[in-house]
Amino acid sequence: xxxxxKRNLYFDNAKLILIFLVVFGHVISPLKRNDDxxxxxxxxxxxxxxxxxxxxxxxxxxxYRKKGYLMKSVKKxxxxxxxxxxxxxxxxxFNGEEQTLTFDFLQPHWSLWFLLSLFCWNxxxxxxxxxxxxxxxxxxxxxxxxxxxxxxxxxxxxxxxFVFFPYFLFGFLIDAKHIQxxxxxxxxxxIGIGLLCATFIVFSYSFPSEAVPWLLGSSSYAxxxxxxxxxxxxxxxxYVSTFIVIFGFLTLVPSGGSKFTVxxxxxxxxxxxxxxxxxxxxxxxxxxSLAAFAQNYLLLILFSISICLILxxxxxxxxxxxxxxxxx
Numbered sequence: 001x002x003x004x005x006k007r008n009l010y011f012d013n014a015k016l017i018l019i020f021l022v023v024f025g026h027v028i029s030p031l032k033r034n035d036d037x038x039x040x041x042x043x044x045x046x047x048x049x050x051x052x053x054x055x056x057x058x059x060x061x062x063x064y065r066k067k068g069y070l071m072k073s074v075k076k077x078x079x080x081x082x083x084x085x086x087x088x089x090x091x092x093x094f095n096g097e098e099q100t101l102t103f104d105f106l107q108p109h110w111s112l113w114f115l116l117s118l119f120c121w122n123x124x125x126x127x128x129x130x131x132x133x134x135x136x137x138x139x140x141x142x143x144x145x146x147x148x149x150x151x152x153x154x155x156x157x158x159x160x161x162f163v164f165f166p167y168f169l170f171g172f173l174i175d176a177k178h179i180q181x182x183x184x185x186x187x188x189x190x191i192g193i194g195l196l197c198a199t200f201i202v203f204s205y206s207f208p209s210e211a212v213p214w215l216l217g218s219s220s221y222a223x224x225x226x227x228x229x230x231x232x233x234x235x236x237x238x239y240v241s242t243f244i245v246i247f248g249f250l251t252l253v254p255s256g257g258s259k260f261t262v263x264x265x266x267x268x269x270x271x272x273x274x275x276x277x278x279x280x281x282x283x284x285x286x287x288x289s290l291a292a293f294a295q296n297y298l299l300l301i302l303f304s305i306s307i308c309l310i311l312x313x314x315x316x317x318x319x320x321x322x323x324x325x326x327x328x
Contacts, residue, residue, distance in 0.1 A: 056171055128165075
């Protein structure tokens with residue numbers, strides 16, 4: 001991991017695995033209510049997959065003070081958000097999910113919240129980065145405190161922006177030596193497997209279905225139930241648990257390249273485009289037909305892998321690059 005190339009391969013592998021978990025999580029989302037095993041898989045995935053993605057995004061935001069960085073963020077993050085917000089609005093109108101065609105840029109459609117929040121996190125660095133680890137503790141405190149604001153929610157992705165910002169800032173604050181320490185930690189792989197297995201076992205026996213909104217970070221404490229002062233403690237425990245599981249995940253990511261590693265460079269394409277496939281299936285396939293696939297776990301995995309391979313292919317990148325990267 002000492003060389004830049006090897007370091008990038010490590011993170012490309014991490015992003016490859018995480019984008020698969022994003023797709024797989026969306027594939028099993030409508031099926032989880034009738035299958036306890038899928039529900040546990042879903043909750044474990046949602047505990048750490050987006051926080052880990054966000055942490056890696058923060059790791060690569062270290063050049064935020066470079067000239068042109070802000071305009072680059074506008075072009076690569078904010079403009080694609082606007083474009084796909086329009087596309088999703090049109091798509092939802094024609095598939096019947098929305099009765100009227102409206103373009104609302106203040107309420108992100110489905111997975112587009114990540115782009116809006118990502119842009120905000122890059123802006124937050126101008127304030128929090130100079131505070132270093134004190135800024136991280138402040139970010140955690142804000143992430144806990146915003147849950148007590150009843151009105152906070154999906155508007156401008158405010159809730160997720162504040163709740164998930166600590167992961168982004170943490171990724172920004174660590175460097176290559178910390179990642180190398182994780183990989184070289186004695187028995188790191190064994191510990192990583194143990195952490196993920198222990199999380200799965202605990203969640204399979206004790207994670208209540210009504211607690212799923214806690215993993216999404218998109219709602220206030222009031223919207224998730226009655227507000228109690230102890231709710232902030234629960235979110236604090238969630239932060240600690242998520243960081244522990246992210247550590248376990250990172251110990252298991254391979255450092256070497258493979259023919260699939262390049263897909264890790266194209267995760268934005270998969271992230272932005274896979275939703276149309278999922279939504280089309282949900283529109284035209286009945287709930288009964290979907291339920292028939294609930295226990296065919298291998299088929300669900302292969303379907304998710306296929307989406308990643310197709311949308312992460314060179315041809316998809318070639319023909320959608322003008323739309324996603326605004327480059328001909």
